[in-house]
Amino acid sequence: MSSDASSALAVREKVKKFLDAAQKGKLELFKKLAMQLDEGKGLARTVADVKDANNRTALHFAARDGRTEVCKYLLEELRLDADVRDDDGETPLIHASRQGHFHTVNYLLEHGADPSASSELGATSLHHAAGLGDIELLKLLLSKGVNVESESDAGTPLIWAAGHGQQDSVKVLLEHKANPNAETEDGITPLLSAVAAGSLSCLQLLIEAGASPNVQAGGATPLHVAADAGSKDIINCLLNAGGDPNAFDEDNLKPIQVAAARGNRVAVQILFPVTTPVPNFSNWSVDGIINFMESQANKEQEITKKNDDPKGPTSANSEIVEAAPEAKQKALEAKSRGDDAFRRKAYLEAIDAYTQAIDLDPNEANLLSNRSLCWIRLGQAEHALADAKVCRSLKPNWPKACYREGAALRLLQRFDEAANAFYEGVQLDPENKELVDAFREAVEAGRKFHGTDEPKQGN
Structure with missing residues (x-):
């Protein structure tokens, strides 16, 4: 040298x-x-x-x-x-x-x-305090005159608070006249964020403050999102607030169909009495709806499976042979819609598109990785972690899968596990600076979280 x-x-x-x-x-x-x-x-x-x-x-x-x-x-x-x-x-x-x-x-x-300084993406200190649920910090910043409606790429502080399930933050922000119907450019509102986070307490506060239960983002209403998750209490809360069970999403599906496609029987039972029958269903009953939607999903998966079979389909499956290229094309089209929505920061819309692609091609790790990132951007760490884990199981030697899992664990403040995930990624790609930095930061965050920082021992 x-x-x-x-x-x-x-x-x-x-x-x-x-x-x-x-x-x-x-x-x-x-x-x-x-x-x-x-x-x-x-x-x-x-x-x-x-x-x-x-x-x-x-x-x-x-x-x-x-x-x-x-x-x-x-x-x-x-x-x-x-x-x-x-x-x-x-x-x-x-x-x-x-x-x-x-x-x-x-x-x-x-x-x-x-106090009002914002990042390139528009996030202020108030956004972070709201997402953390740090009420003392939140009130301090509000006392300094920070605009309660400050806009970031992921919405106002109220949208952040609701998206992280921070009931106390939501309450304080509403007391300071935060708009319960504030929207991002993609139509995300505090109520939609609360539903996506599975937070009944935040949802109830927002409804009491006048939040609309029938907003749409990416074609999906709060009831569609709740039906997809299968949350009994949130579905009932939305219905009691005037949520429309007969609204269609961009795939022309009602909430009850979304719930049935996910196998959420309790959600189907709640929605059934208030949903107008959909044409072309020969058996409009709880079991009939679930069976029909499951058969549709199974048919699409079978098409994908046949298309991916290295031996190729047999002549006895000639009908599936015709459908296979169409199914593959639909998966690619759905992914393209997801990519476009992500670039526009329409994360719920992207999630919906990636979900459609995953249904068609459940073994494609890239789709799970993309959807995991969308959940991260919405602050939905549990969903992000679930997708990241499936992604890693499909592609265990992919450094990006390790990064996705680590990022979700870090958001959950499970710093030791996050550091392990990042480290496994570093072992696969030692030159990856993003993984190396993430590993170091997770280790330091873990030390601080557990109270083992050196300065706390006397410095």
Whole structure:
């Protein structure tokens, strides 16, 4: 190795230790490393210029882990910019808020941080506090005049709170006049988010506040979403609030048909008395509807199975031979619709399209991976984890499947399991920076979550 290469490597290592010291609250070590990195520009300029690959500064790292003393040194002694942004447009305040560090957030606000600063995707500290269900932090930010209707790519803080099943956050935001019928560009509302999250308590609060039970996103109404999940209490709540059991989705299906296709018998029984019979059903009964929808699903799966059989279908299956290319094409078309909806951030619409594709081609890991990511974007970690696990079972040596599982576990704050999933992905693809970084962050988050950070032992 040349002397120049050795020198560059030494600097990179020193930068890493510098940022780690900020993150772990080792203030004296941080100051020492800052002095070593200074090449005559002045300490403040040097510290401000040192960043990681994502343009995160020492202040970002300190704020993210609640190292208020480090933040104090950076803002009061070095007088750095409290609202410096990383590649995602996030300020230190947003980093601190996402982790629920109340005292650090309060300090940053008192020393010039903009409470309304938003990321490139529009998410503010208020969004993160709402999603966390951190009421103390939520009220602090609201007291600073943050707009309760701040728009992000995934909606207002109320939509975030409902989507994470945070009943107390929903209550506080509604008390501050948050709009219960706010919509994203894709038609997602707080009520739809609450239904997708399976949160009856949030749903009831929103209905009491005047939220409409008949909104549509991607063609699906809240009743379609609830019927798909099979939630008895949520279906009854929506019906009592005036939810329309005869509304059609984009596939021309009523909620009862969606429930039947998923085998959700209890949901079918609840919806049956209030649903107008659908033409072409020879047996309009609970059993008749379930049997018909299941037979349709089985027929599509059989078509796909025959199409994927390496030996090819026999001549006795000539009718299926004709249908097989059409089924495969339908799966590809559904995936294409899902991809398009995802690009437009219409995540519920994307989920619906990917689900159709999965029904046609249940062994395609990419579809499960895509749907898992959509659930993550909606904050539905349990659904995301379920899809990720199936994805890994189908394609166990695929690094992306490991990443999907880790991301869902991280959202569930199961940091040790998340770190294991990420690590398994790193073993499959050691050069994958996204997996490596995710593994390290999960390990650090786990230490903090379990109270084993070094600074908590006396630093």
